[in-house]
Amino acid sequence: MVFESGDNGNGRGSFNGQIWAIGGGKGGTGKSLITSNLGICLSRAGKEVLLVDADLGGANLHSCLGTSFPNVTLSDFIRKKVPSIKNVTINTGIPHLSLISGAEDYLEVANTNYAQKMRLLKQLTYVESDYILLDLGAGTSFNTLDFFLIADCGIIVVTPEPTSIENAYRFIKSVFYRRLKRIVNNHGIREIIAEVMDRKNELGIKTPIELISHIEVIDKAIGQRFKEEVLKFKPKLIINSVRTRGDINIGFSIKSTCLKYFGINMTYVGYVEYDESIWQAVRRRRPFLLEYPNSRPAKCMERIAKNIIMNKELDEEFIL
Amino acid sequence: MKKFNNQNYYEILEVKEDASYKEIEDAYKRAKETYSGESLATYSLFTAEECKEILYAVEDAYRILSFSKTREEYNKRLAAGLSVEDLEPTHIEEPAKTAPPIVAESWKEIAPENKETMQCAPAPIKTAVEMPKAVQTNKEAESFEGVEFRGSILKIIRERRGISLNLVAEKTKININYLENIEAEKYHQLPAEVFLKGYLFQYARFLGIDAKKVVEDYMRFYSFNNGEKK
């Protein structure tokens, strides 16, 4: 889990693999691009990988991989048109890499409730993959937040721009508060959390740290529980489209800011350089990593994949 | 998990306690870069004022941790169980400034300006002056033994320390009307119980008095009075 030990009783069955979710708030920051290329990195290392387009509003992962729009999608599964998740899993033509394409009739699917998400998750664990990568949509809808929370590893993609960073903070906060809300039944406390989501709340509580010291007064045990959650919540951070050394350093600054403000310790796993050849590959609908496997951005992606697997931080010494 | 101003120097610099001097150096540079300029990463969460505060803390931390002698000294203090929260709680600083310990005040009056005599000033007084703030608070907490923290008492303590209600409101972000009603014991004009407890806690912490006891005591009066009305 993004939270290391889960309590959501999701019945992981015999699934020994890992679920990664790639999100981050703002649209167009490169989430789908990074998801598909991370998937390719892993598959090239001989792992079985399943990519899931969980962007229930604007599915386009298939196009990052150069596959045509499939005739079965996630919505067929969610609407129970097909019995098993395997019926909507398609081959990408890339060895070891399969895909579940996003739902196109999004109005219906956007209302997916928690039970349906859990059914989806449960079915995913029957897929024999080493890695399942969920490509999330922009924004902070409950679907997006829940998929992020369901994952073993939550990855946040940010570009070095004010709006992207602001949205990423909003995303982190929303994910975190949603998690806290899920683990308590106490109505009063859930109300406080809802209240605190609004930055200008009457309580004057701005940060999770303040929230938790407030909760501790009301209920020590829940306060303690929340503290543990903060420690367990360790999303990964990727900075995409960097052009300067300063852009790379923004990753370290975001990490520090999140630690001081939210108390949340992110792992800055790496950055991807801005590169003309990336959008050229995108335009040709060819996966970048297969087109330019020796390019600098390709190396960036590989390092990110490695750092995530090894649970390591970007090492300043090795910045390209 | 603490607010940054309650953290120890290692936490402030975001390094492990066994960090090498190079790591401390790097962490310092990074923190300077993050909190001194107009970093894209900070502006939406921290005000310029807060960034400055963090920077001061970072400078302090670096000054101590970058020299082996001061660092060892500091490590000893940490190890001695002066818990990080006790080191430099900023919320106590304020009252300490406005109302310096009486011992210190009287000592200044008695002590002549002469350096020589100053050196042989009686030892116990000197310790009183240099005593860590945390110890001062503990001592004060003790002297409140048997006191029941109702609104009127909180008011007395606050006024004795020369702290205005405005300052409390400003620092704790608690609405001043609530603070007034808390002190005036207007039990029917107070926010919902859960909020009230939080306010009391923050207020007590700001005054540097036993916050848990304040909440307990106050709530006893509160429920008694609310119960009577019903």
Ligand SMILES: Nc1ncnc2c1ncn2[C@@H]1O[C@H](COP(=O)(O)OP(=O)(O)OP(=O)(O)O)[C@@H](O)[C@H]1O
């Ligand atoms: N490192 C990069 N260098 C150059 N161009 C890039 C880079 N990263 C992303 N892009 C461009 O940005 C476009 C948007 O990327 P992508 O579709 O992956 O974003 P997204 O976050 O998935 O968007 P959405 O929120 O709409 O799902 C890509 O098509 C590509 O042209």
Ligand SMILES: [Mg+2]
């Ligand atoms: Mg996308």
